[in-house]
């Protein structure tokens with residue numbers, strides 16, 4: 001079966017400032033309905049990567065595709081599928097109201113049924129009560145939410161957000177996560193950068209860990225079924241073998257652990273039969289934040 005076209009795809013993306021490489025060989029994909037979080041210490045290149053993905057900066061090497069189309073080469077159609085907030089909080093006309101700012105964006109985007117959609121989005125972001133106040137009177141949280149409102153106004157299939165919850169209070173943070181999870185559920189591909197892995201681990205599908213300008217690892221967070229982890233000699237070979245075992249699904253490597261779903265008994269029996277030395281097998285209670293801290297310790 002051929003794989004569906006990814007909503008957003010970066011292939012061997014690199015960026016140099018002068019002679020200094022800031023990003024090297026970044027390859028990943030976000031499928032429709034998937035939430036992908038970019039994590040990494042300060043200066044690891046998250047914002048630069050987001051600027052490349054959204055066309056605000058050009059890569060030194062590599063390709064970005066949206067819905068299968070190269071965004072740097074006649075990717076106008078592809079970019080219409082994109083909603084983004086890059087330098088949060090997004091810039092608005094301070095003397096115009098929130099609603100007027102959205103009307104201007106809707107007009108420039110050529111949106112039909114503009115008033116209904118603007119009302120819908122303002123309501124979803126809980127901004128109706130301040131919709132007719134000038135943006136200069138908005139709090140940081142309200143500005144952030146207006147940024148998200150403007151990014152989803154045209155119902156994009158791909159949403160890219162740089163630290164969408166920075167500066168928000170806990171209620172505002174929850175609201176943003178709730179909206180992003182809902183958009184993904186409706187099929188939108190969401191990519192966000194974050195320093196708050198515990199906040200997002202409830203609903204993100206994958207986390208790309210950036211360190212020193214490289215994608216160190218992609219952690220898949222399983223959302224369905226019972227997940228187990230085991231430690232075994234030669235984990236890469238054991239993982240490849242488990243992929244062929246009926247009753248064992250979604251096998252992946254996380255560091256030196258093999259993660260899988262399905263029957264732990266079947267997995268264990270199959271490994272023992274093939275003479276693997278299994279050190280332990282247990283339910284996978286995965287703390288993304290602890291794992292991330294461990295992973296970037298020596299970067």
Ligand SMILES: Nc1ncnc2c1ncn2[C@@H]1O[C@H](COP(=O)(O)OP(=O)(O)OP(=O)(O)O)[C@@H](O)[C@H]1O
Nearest residue numbers: 017018022040041042043044045046047048049210
């Ligand atoms: N315009 C630029 N010219 C030169 N160097 C730059 C430029 N923009 C970013 N850099 C460098 O690229 C590296 C990555 O920066 P970037 O802002 O992408 O990191 P980040 O992961 O988003 O950091 P943070 O978590 O602090 O936001 C840094 O070393 C930064 O100094």
